[in-house]
Amino acid sequence: MAKYLVALDQGTTSSRAVIFSEEGVIVASHAVEFPQHYPHPGWVEHDPEDILDSQVTALKEAVHLSGIDPGDIAAIGLTNQRETTFLWDRQTGKCVGNAIVWQCRRTSQIVEQLTADGYGEMIREKTGLIPDAYFSGTKLKWLLDYYNLHEKAERGELCFGTVDTFLCWNLLIGRPHVTDATNAGRTMLFNLKTQDWDDELLELLQIPRACLPRVVDSSGLIGMLDPAILGRPIPVTGMAGDQHASLFGQACWKVGDVKNTYGTGCFMLMNTGDQPVRSRNGLLTTMAWRIGGKPVYALEGSVFMGGATIQWLRDEMKMITRASESESLAESIPGTGGVYLVPAMTGLGAPWWDMYSRGTLVGMTRGTGRAHIVRAALEAIAYQSEDLMQAMIRDSGQKPEHLQVDGGASANAFLMQFQADISQIPVVRPRVLETTALGAALLAGLGCGLYRSTEEMAGLWQKDLEFTPRMDEATRRLQLRGWHRAVERARDWAEH
Numbered sequence: 001m002a003k004y005l006v007a008l009d010q011g012t013t014s015s016r017a018v019i020f021s022e023e024g025v026i027v028a029s030h031a032v033e034f035p036q037h038y039p040h041p042g043w044v045e046h047d048p049e050d051i052l053d054s055q056v057t058a059l060k061e062a063v064h065l066s067g068i069d070p071g072d073i074a075a076i077g078l079t080n081q082r083e084t085t086f087l088w089d090r091q092t093g094k095c096v097g098n099a100i101v102w103q104c105r106r107t108s109q110i111v112e113q114l115t116a117d118g119y120g121e122m123i124r125e126k127t128g129l130i131p132d133a134y135f136s137g138t139k140l141k142w143l144l145d146y147y148n149l150h151e152k153a154e155r156g157e158l159c160f161g162t163v164d165t166f167l168c169w170n171l172l173i174g175r176p177h178v179t180d181a182t183n184a185g186r187t188m189l190f191n192l193k194t195q196d197w198d199d200e201l202l203e204l205l206q207i208p209r210a211c212l213p214r215v216v217d218s219s220g221l222i223g224m225l226d227p228a229i230l231g232r233p234i235p236v237t238g239m240a241g242d243q244h245a246s247l248f249g250q251a252c253w254k255v256g257d258v259k260n261t262y263g264t265g266c267f268m269l270m271n272t273g274d275q276p277v278r279s280r281n282g283l284l285t286t287m288a289w290r291i292g293g294k295p296v297y298a299l300e301g302s303v304f305m306g307g308a309t310i311q312w313l314r315d316e317m318k319m320i321t322r323a324s325e326s327e328s329l330a331e332s333i334p335g336t337g338g339v340y341l342v343p344a345m346t347g348l349g350a351p352w353w354d355m356y357s358r359g360t361l362v363g364m365t366r367g368t369g370r371a372h373i374v375r376a377a378l379e380a381i382a383y384q385s386e387d388l389m390q391a392m393i394r395d396s397g398q399k400p401e402h403l404q405v406d407g408g409a410s411a412n413a414f415l416m417q418f419q420a421d422i423s424q425i426p427v428v429r430p431r432v433l434e435t436t437a438l439g440a441a442l443l444a445g446l447g448c449g450l451y452r453s454t455e456e457m458a459g460l461w462q463k464d465l466e467f468t469p470r471m472d473e474a475t476r477r478l479q480l481r482g483w484h485r486a487v488e489r490a491r492d493w494a495e496h
């Protein structure tokens with residue numbers, strides 16, 4: 001009886017494979033790092049071969065480590081770094097060049113032109129996205145322009161894909177050219193309402209429909225893994241971009257459920273149900289997932305400097321030697337003594353969207369020391385997340401019951417308690433912190449019929465710790481007021 005689920009998590013710096021039991025427990029996992037390429041300042045590329053090799057190696061090694069028989073794998077789910085763009089020849093399978101990674105800024109000018117020409121609002125309305133070079137659409141346009149491939153693409157001789165598409169094409173029997181709705185939703189070419197590629201946007205970016213993948217559900221049979229890889233064909237029945245998979249793996253299946261991932265940056269998503277919510281506060285509207293043809297939408301916001309603030313304290317300021325040291329330092333004092341750190345080193349995202357703000361430290365006195373600054377840095381991660389959550393609450397009219405957390409910095413108990421205090425919400429950390437992989441596995445489990453409904457999966461997500469708000473309201477207001485005054489000081493600082 002097949003009873004394991006495998007998640008393939010193709011990330012920005014490594015490819016991982018995680019094997020789960022049907023109870024949602026991790027049996028084995030393996031990660032393989034691969035090189036990043038920076039051919040010019042601001043450009044980031046991946047070698048497509050590296051992506052494939054690292055992912056296949058991770059899968060084989062994880063299966064080997066687990067000691068399970070590949071015949072006992074019920075299904076595989078894919079999850080991936082989003083927006084990274086591949087273009088390859090339909091006949092030979094050879095990519096026209098390296099993949100353009102989501103972080104790559106090479107198409108900033110294309111986006112600026114679109115905005116200057118007044119298309120920003122139309123893009124926003126159709127795709128839910130704020131036009132940006134992150135998204136795949138302008139990256140694909142760049143590839144077609146640079147290699148002069150418009151006619152070839154028009155003839156259907158090329159395939160565009162994000163990582164999910166590229167993996168399916170290369171690893172599944174019969175080379176399906178598919179993407180799931182969550183990944184499609186990050187291209188800036190996908191219409192959230194029609195759930196199809198949008199002709200007006202395709203025309204605007206001169207992208208032929210013939211090179212685009214078929215959009216499938218995030219759960220359901222996509223194809224069979226090539227038996228050359230594990231010795232037998234295995235159904236692939238789940239697929240979603242990483243943040244969407246993590247929302248699913250955090251069991252945020254109800255309208256109003258929110259998760260925040262505290263990694264290098266923080267990514268917060270709220271399930272808004274079957275209707276896309278238009279943000280008035282600078283958030284993105286995106287897919288949560290699509291199952292059984294039914295789209296579920298989400299609001300998404302990110303904090304640019306999340307755990308990266310702690311890295312900066314460690315590597316640049318040399319105030320700590322390990323990230324985890326920040327916790328005991330912060331707890332060694334009762335408060336920051338009025339010090340606020342606004343980590344706007346690369347500008348501020350939602351709800352401020354100020355590219356000209358810069359890192360700012362305010363409120364220091366003669367008694368301010370290292371512990372105050374470290375504590376202010378951790379608090380800043382929570383304040384920024386709180387600003388995102390309030391924006392989501394205002395946009396959606398939903399007040400979440402809990403905040404589900406994961407990511408490296410969610411290990412910090414001071415940060416989690418402070419988040420609970422400042423957001424006046426219980427913060428819940430699950431036992432399986434690998435929520436992205438778990439989400440992919442659960443989507444696959446649902447897609448292959450191992451589970452019949454989310455209700456049936458409810459027991460698979462288990463709470464580890466809950467942080468209950470305990471700050472009094474007057475203190476909370478005072479602290480938040482201080483934070484927002486500090487944000488004002490940080491804003492509009494860099495010369496335009």
Ligand code: ADP
Nearest residue numbers: 263264307308310311323324407408409411412
């Ligand atoms: P990513 O997936 O973005 O690489 P991770 O989820 O691995 O990130 O988290 C790493 C980030 O978390 C780093 O920026 C690091 O500074 C931060 N971090 C890790 N442990 C702690 C901790 N105990 N306290 C605060 N920050 C931490």
